[in-house]
Amino acid sequence: MDDYPLLNLFWTMLWFFLWVMWFFLLFKVVTDIFRDHSLSGWAKAGWLVFVLVLPYLGVLVYLGVRGRSMAERDEKQAREHEDAVRQYIQRTAGSGSGSVDELHKLSVLRDKGDLSQEEFERVKTKLLA
Structure with missing residues (x-):
């Protein structure tokens, strides 16, 4: 470790971090190329080739x-996901x-006396079934 100074370690970590972020x-x-429904198949193929070759x-x-x-597509997907979760929670709750x-x-x-005990029990068993 004597021949690898701390500054070189910092630069190595920085370049590794940038590589991962890239x-x-x-x-x-x-993933955005494939998620975009406004692009035709040929346009998606062109963008994909362009992104992979250069x-x-x-x-x-x-x-x-x-x-x-x-x-905008990210926001729309997040809104749809949030709405789906909200609807699921409301439906379940x-x-x-x-x-x-x-x-x-x-x-x-x-x-109040509008229902007898037998009627109450009968409807209660239907509700709980």
């Missing part, structure tokens, strides 16, 4: 030309609370 960016661009230039040109729409609300209403009707 691959993240490259994969992000390639990677640095291809990625920089792609980000310059299609960067704004890339961000709503299914349990509906029968609780119905049982409460039945209990109120029974307490």
Whole structure:
């Protein structure tokens, strides 16, 4: 370790980090090419060849030309995912609370005397089944 100074270690780590970040960016661009529904098949093939044959230039040109729409697609996908999660939570939480609300209403009707105990039990078993 004596012949590898600390500054060289810093530069090696920096270049390694930049190399990893470059691959993240490259994969992000390639996945965006396939995710974009406004591009035709030939346009997707052209962008993919351009990005893979001349990677640095291809990625920089792609980000310059299609960067704004890339961000819009990311936002749209995040919104759709968030809406799907919200709907799932509401659907899941709503299914349990509906029968609780119905049982409460039945209990109120029974307490007021509008339902007999037998009717209450019969409807309660239907709700819980």
